[in-house]
Amino acid sequence: MGLILREKAEHLATFRWLEVYLMETLAGWVPTTREMEVKVLMGRHIWDAAQHADALGKRTFELRAPLHYTLPPLPLHLNMMNELAAVEDTAGRLQAVYDVILPGLAARYQQYLRNSDPLLDEPSFRVIEGILNDYARMRKESEEVRAELRETLVFDAERAQRWSRQENAINDFVVQGSGSTLAREASA
Amino acid sequence: MTASAKRKTVQGVTLCADPAREDCFLVAQLDSEMQKFENGMSEDARREKLHRHMNNEMGALEIAAQCLADFPEAPWELRMQLARQAFDESRHVRALHQRLRQLGGYKGEFPIGNFEWAVTNVCDTLAARLAIQNRTFEAGQMDLLGALRQIWRSVGDERTAEVLEHILADEINHVRFANQWIRKLIQADRRLLLKVASAVRFLADTNAVLAGESAAESAETSSAQHKKLGINVEDRRHADFSDDEINEILRQAGMSSLASAGAQA
Numbered sequence: 192m193g194l195i196l197r198e199k200a201e202h203l204a205t206f207r208w209l210e211v212y213l214m215e216t217l218a219g220w221v222p223t224t225r226e227m228e229v230k231v232l233m234g235r236h237i238w239d240a241a242q243h244a245d246a247l248g249k250r251t252f253e254l255r256a257p258l259h260y261t262l263p264p265l266p267l268h269l270n271m272m273n274e275l276a277a278v279e280d281t282a283g284r285l286q287a288v289y290d291v292i293l294p295g296l297a298a299r300y301q302q303y304l305r306n307s308d309p310l311l312d313e314p315s316f317r318v319i320e321g322i323l324n325d326y327a328r329m330r331k332e333s334e335e336v337r338a339e340l341r342e343t344l345v346f347d348a349e350r351a352q353r354w355s356r357q358e359n360a361i362n363d364f365v366v367q368g369s370g371s372t373l374a375r376e377a378s379a
Numbered sequence: 380m381t382a383s384a385k386r387k388t389v390q391g392v393t394l395c396a397d398p399a400r401e402d403c404f405l406v407a408q409l410d411s412e413m414q415k416f417e418n419g420m421s422e423d424a425r426r427e428k429l430h431r432h433m434n435n436e437m438g439a440l441e442i443a444a445q446c447l448a449d450f451p452e453a454p455w456e457l458r459m460q461l462a463r464q465a466f467d468e469s470r471h472v473r474a475l476h477q478r479l480r481q482l483g484g485y486k487g488e489f490p491i492g493n494f495e496w497a498v499t500n501v502c503d504t505l506a507a508r509l510a511i512q513n514r515t516f517e518a519g520q521m522d523l524l525g526a527l528r529q530i531w532r533s534v535g536d537e538r539t540a541e542v543l544e545h546i547l548a549d550e551i552n553h554v555r556f557a558n559q560w561i562r563k564l565i566q567a568d569r570r571l572l573l574k575v576a577s578a579v580r581f582l583a584d585t586n587a588v589l590a591g592e593s594a595a596e597s598a599e600t601s602s603a604q605h606k607k608l609g610i611n612v613e614d615r616r617h618a619d620f621s622d623d624e625i626n627e628i629l630r631q632a633g634m635s636s637l638a639s640a641g642a643q644a
Contacts, residue, residue, distance in 0.1 A: 214462060218447035221440060221465070222382035222398035222496075227472065227486060234440045234469030237447065241462030248455070259455055 194306045197368060200256035202303050203315060205365045207247040208261045209272070209296060214240035216276045217288070224281050226343070232336045236288075239325050246318045253314060268364040271357060282344045286351040289333040293326045295358040383445050383500040390588050395500035398441045403487030404434075410590055414489045420534050426484035429539070433475035434491040435520075436546075440468035442499050442512045450505045457505075460556040464513075467549040474542050481538075494589070498582055506564040506571045507578035513557030515582060517550050518618065524550065525611035547614065554618035 194202065217233040217240065224230055248259030263269055275287040300319045309316055337344065385396035389408045397406055407413050413431070416424035443464040446453075453461075476486070499512045524547040531540040565571045615625050 215448055215451065218444040218462075218465065219381065221444035225399040225401050227401065227437060227476070230437060230440060231469045231472050234444065234465045234472075237444060238462045238466030241459055245455075245459060 193308065194303070196254060198365070199303075199307060199312060199315065200251050200254040200260060201262060201365050201368055203247050203251050203254065204256060204260040204262040205264050206296075206300065206303075207244050207251065207259065208263050210240045210244035210247065211261065212272055212276070213288070213292060214244065219276075220284055223279075224284065226281055226340060228336050228339055229281055229285065232332060235332065236329050239329060243318075243322045243325070246321070250315055250318055262366050264364040265366060268361050271361060275354065282346045283350065285333060285337060285344070286346060287354065289330050290351045291354045291358055293330060294355070297323055297326050298359075299364065381445070381448060382441075383449055387497070389497075392585050392588050393501070394497035394585070396497075397493045398438070398496055400491070401486065405487070405490045407490040407492045408589075410492070410494075412490055413492060420530065422482070425534075425536070425539075426479060426482055427489045429475050429479040429482065430484060430489045431491065433472055433479060434493075435495065436468050436471040436475060438493055438496045439512065439517070440465055440472060441496055442508070443468060445500060446505055446508055453505055457556075457560050460560070464553050464556075467553070471546050471549070474546070478539055478542055498585055501581065502574070502578045504571060504574045506561050507574045509557040509561055510575045511578050511582055513553050514561065515579065517557075518554045518615065518620070521547060521550050521554060521614050521618065522609065522611045525614060526609055551614050551618045554615075554620075558619040 214237050217237045221230050221233050221237075224233065244259075248261070251260035252258040264272070272292075275292060278284050278287050300323060304316060304319060307315060337346075382398055383395055386393055387396040388394070400406055414427055416427060418424060443461045447458060447461050447465070450458075479485070479488075495512060495516050499508050499516075502508045502511060524543050528540045528543040528547070531537075531543065561575065565575070610625070610628055612625055615628070616622075620628075
């Protein structure tokens with residue numbers, strides 16, 4: 192069954208929270224990551240995440256929610272994000288973002304598209320399709336950096352697979368509100 | 380503990396501890412530890428300039444990113460500007476690294492310093508960090524780049540001149556948004572003015588101590604450098620400095636006679 196208008200706003204508000212969280216995580220990692228090429232990669236993608244959050248936040252307003260409406264995900268997903276944001280080694284950080292967070296988010300965006308109407312909700316489709324294209328570019332750029340640093344970084348494949356399994360096991364991630372619509376006055 | 384909360388002491392001054400760097404880099408704490416060349420545009424000197432600039436851009440990336448991490452409550456439009464700045468500085472690092480390699484250089488070839496990061500991140504307000512990093516360091520770089528691109532051209536290095544020209548265009552935007560947001564933030568909270576003034580004073584004092592000069596000597600050195608390279612009046616105007624502010628900068632640089640003419644040029 193498709194999402195009702197309120198649920199669409201709540202999904203986009205949660206996606207917005209996740210994009211802001213990604214932006215802040217990358218931002219916090221830039222000064223504490225040693226490798227220059229990785230700092231540069233993260234610096235580029237801070238701007239991608241910011242633009243995604245901005246577009247989603249503008250779209251929530253069009254769905255009768257506040258401008259830049261933002262909702263944290265449910266605790267299980269929130270804990271998963273916090274666990275990944277706490278990773279300290281460069282290889283682990285690259286895996287956390289490009290092998291776990293982005294593919295996981297991409298799957299959730301695609302699930303949203305399957306549950307929405309491509310005509311009535313076309314503006315959301317445009318935003319999300321743009322984000323998915325960006326994700327593909329971002330992952331490609333991370334592969335290029337990994338190739339460049341293959342002699343200095345050691346990747347623990349088992350750890351990344353464990354994170355991915357954990358992420359995939361979380362189905363519900365959006366906090367459901369009450370009522371059929373959201374008032375613009377609701378706190379952002 | 381976030382990267383901006385860690386501290387180090389240099390010559391008795393408490394500063395923010397250095398950001399992470401690869402082992403190939405030798406991190407200098409004082410200007411005297413940096414490598415200098417008699418002939419300012421010899422092949423070695425050119426690579427050193429690019430290497431130093433590359434690390435400065437890495438520092439600018441780190442400072443913008445740290446502002447995003449440290450001030451989640453800042454207005455969203457300002458955070459967007461900082462995110463954009465992080466992207467721009469990343470491209471600058473890449474472009475300079477690429478040019479450095481084309482000229483036979485490599486990461487870690489010369490010592491580097493993280494002075495801008497160390498001073499800026501001691502400030503505990505976003506307005507003060509913008510005043511130090513964007514409005515002071517980056518605006519100073521605008522003056523420098525205005526002159527340097529011509530110097531590179533004069534030795535026949537058109538590619539480096541082109542890189543610097545594009546970096547300059549981006550820096551103007553970073554200085555402009557900082558000028559505009561500092562005004563807005565201070566309008567909303569007048570107490571920030573004191574924080575900004577203290578930060579600028581701290582920068583001047585630290586500069587003097589680390590250069591081994593008195594504050595007056597430090598001002599003289601800065602004035603002499605500005606006389607040599609000039610003030611980039613046109614781009615400062617693009618970056619939303621007022622005529623009064625530009626006149627004051629010209630006066631401090633010992634160019635009082637140009638002040639009235641410069642502001643009207």
